[in-house]
Amino acid sequence: MPLRIEDYALIGNCEGAALVGLDGSIDWMALPRFDSQACFAALLGTAENGRWLIAPAVPVTKVTRRYRDGTLVLETTFETAQGTVQLIDAMGRREGHGDVARLVRGLSGSVPMRIEGVLRPGYGTVVPWVSRLADGRVAAVAGPDRFVLDTPVELHGEDLRTVGTFTAEDGSETPFTLTWSPSFLPVPDKLDAAETIDLATRQWQRWIAQHREDTAGDWVGLVQRSLVTLKALTHYQTGGIVAAPTTSLPEQLGGPRNWDYRYCWLRDATLTLYALLTSGFLEEASAWRDWLTRAIAGSPDQMQIMYGIAGERRLEEYELPWLAGYEGSTPVRVGNAAAGQLQLDVYGEVLDAMYQARRLGLAPDDNGWHLERALVGHLETIWRQPDEGVWEMRGGRKHFTASKVMVWVAFDRAIRSVEEFGLDGPVARWRKTRDEVHAEVCAAGYNAERAHFTQCYGGTALDASLLIIAMVGFLPADDPRVARTVKAIEERLTEDGFVKRYDETANIDGLAGGHEGAFLPCSFWLADNYVLAGRLDEARALFERLVALSNDVGLLSEEYDSRVGRQVGNFPQAFTHVALINTAHNLSRGGGPAQHRAQN
Known part of the structure; x- marks a missing residue:
């Protein structure tokens, strides 16, 4: 065993x-x-x-x-x-x-x-x-x-x-x-x-010597361990960063939430760029940006949410029935069918990543802006559609609030790229769409009776992805609607003080019942929201509790199950370590990633 x-x-x-x-x-x-x-x-x-x-x-x-x-x-x-x-x-x-x-x-x-x-x-x-x-x-x-x-x-x-x-x-x-x-x-x-x-x-040791230790505050050792882990999951030739080196380590011990994470997700792009650039690793950040540009190149309507290490698109999912699964957690899967999903948020992630790369000083990519304009043009035609959401739901498409927030980010970053860097684009039309998206989210994604934003339009359920609202600058952290949403997440989506993605018992992911652990990146996001709201003591306390979950050599998986006191999910998880780095930066200086992304 x-x-x-x-x-x-x-x-x-x-x-x-x-x-x-x-x-x-x-x-x-x-x-x-x-x-x-x-x-x-x-x-x-x-x-x-x-x-x-x-x-x-x-x-x-x-x-x-x-x-x-x-x-x-x-x-x-x-x-x-x-x-x-x-x-x-x-x-x-x-x-x-x-x-x-x-x-x-x-x-x-x-x-x-x-x-x-x-x-x-x-x-x-x-x-x-x-x-x-x-x-x-x-x-x-x-x-x-x-x-x-x-x-x-x-x-x-x-x-x-x-x-x-x-x-x-x-x-x-x-x-x-x-x-x-x-x-x-x-x-x-x-x-x-x-x-x-x-x-x-x-x-x-020669590689880690590039680290800007002044950005890590009291957590230099933890941040460096996370940076080494991130580098280890980066392919030396392609620049692609896999989410984890494993497949099918369960999000729920003994359950079916077992996925192959040995691929590269666009969703990780912006946070990864921030972590690398603000830590001093320009070469790796540039390689990741270049991988991103190559992977999504082509017809905008064919952009995927994830790709293979070299940008491969065909990631067919199948099962390995001869493997009993980690502690009986079956099925064991290879490949990932979520690659074929529609997830509108990735457009925002890509446009934000490209905008932040410019703002943080990466050398411009001559073809990048043409590709970005094509993506925004396609997004103009599809943004009103439902999608599978940030968490790759397999229970049918819905109008997920976080997806629409990131649609707003896509148009906002395209507009800012024109205004701040002298690029060419139909800014007036984009502004109109950006304002329309913003108004729709505030109307349909907010439940006045419940007094918080909801997972889906017209719904009542919460979702930890709503923590991005202040982080990306959609609304300020001190907006009462944001504050009440954070409070609701604290009250209804935390377990032992750590944040769960959503209520898995509602079968919204197509996998009924079970118990999923707290999602560690979202828990770091809660700390980031505390920073933005000026709740620095609470942010630091939560961060300290999160990093204490690291194993004896400083590694973290995707989730933590407080009921059994164990890490769960694929391991080690790049997204978790990226979130750790960025939260450490947010706590260590006045202008960390959360503050930069939240600026309008």
Whole structure:
């Protein structure tokens, strides 16, 4: 059975990723890309679906772990009655290869150790053909994939597993490397585990040195961990940032809300740009902006809410019935059918992202404004339609209030781009539409009897996406309607002080019943609303409670279930870490992202 979600830590090489458990087992790994078919899938099934364990062969009395400062190099220390041993994990990248380096160091005593490797490409189904190479390495081949394992430890096959034992003594070092490469190309050269780990350490520390620490206030360490996580989920060639490196980790333990997050969402664009630019990472922000422009290029009526890592559009969703699901949470899904939904808010996200890129000093993109004008022109023809909403509802299209607010943002940012940067556009017509959208939202999206904005036009239900109203400048934070909406969310959509997206028992998402955890990005948004309303002590207190939910190495998933005291949802979640960075910036200085976006 897999560990708790928060018992895992991420390693990666800005192309693929793996999750390492407190027990020394890699239970999820996808190479060469984040969205490749996992070769270790025990996280969503059992050990028979693939894992790589290196751990003491005797009872462990204590486990501690940490990342090397500013890196994604993981150090796990096991204490036993026989002594103490450290396992160091990192990933490297050679052109056309994906490398995993693991190094066992004996710190004291003499500790018996064991290794168990179960390679199962194809999401835990394919048993590869294993052979010994002339140089002593072990090769496992399955169709297009080849994995080469190298270690001085004597290994042997046992029940379709590769196993071995060794002893970690005081001062000893035992290396392990695993390299993916295409099976039809020559076998890759040998890899030195210690050198790979040292190189990864230097590269990560050189990258994080660009961070503008003055923007992070009292939370430099937390912000840097979030930035490293965001970088780890960024593809080094395309600039695309995946929402998470996992699929089907449940929003509801044992339930059906299990989605594939190994793709790039347009909704994340603006907040991600803010987080990167205000932290000093201009190159990454530019790459993300360029990815965004390439992905949405083409006919405006074909813009999607998400794309593949390189901008792929076809993300067909299907199920993997042979995987039992994380703690029985089924179905396990690959692909994401929400890519075909109509979500009007993404137009606002894209136009806001492009506007903020200009305002924050990114070099202009010559084709960008032509594309933006085309998108606004198309939005003029469709904005009155219902859509699936910010949360990708599968219960039918409605007039979601937050979607219409973001429609207003699209026209507002287009107008401001013309007025502030001298671009060309039909501003008078756009102003008329912007005013029409604003009036409609205030009339149809606000329930005077309930005294708050509602999830849908003419409805009564609340939705945490309404927290964006002040954040994007649709209305000021001190507007009574906004204040009452925030108060209603506090009273009816919080659980243990954290914010839920909506009332899932109402079956508005097409998945009846169950219990979803609090949505961590929305909880950070509530803190941002406190900042905008001048409630700084409350904002800081909520932020401190949220970051306290991080696991022992500073990682957060999508949601937190306070009923069981556990993180839930795909992990680690880029959107959550982006929200953490931006809220830290909002609290640390007078002109953070929330204040900038809210300015009219």
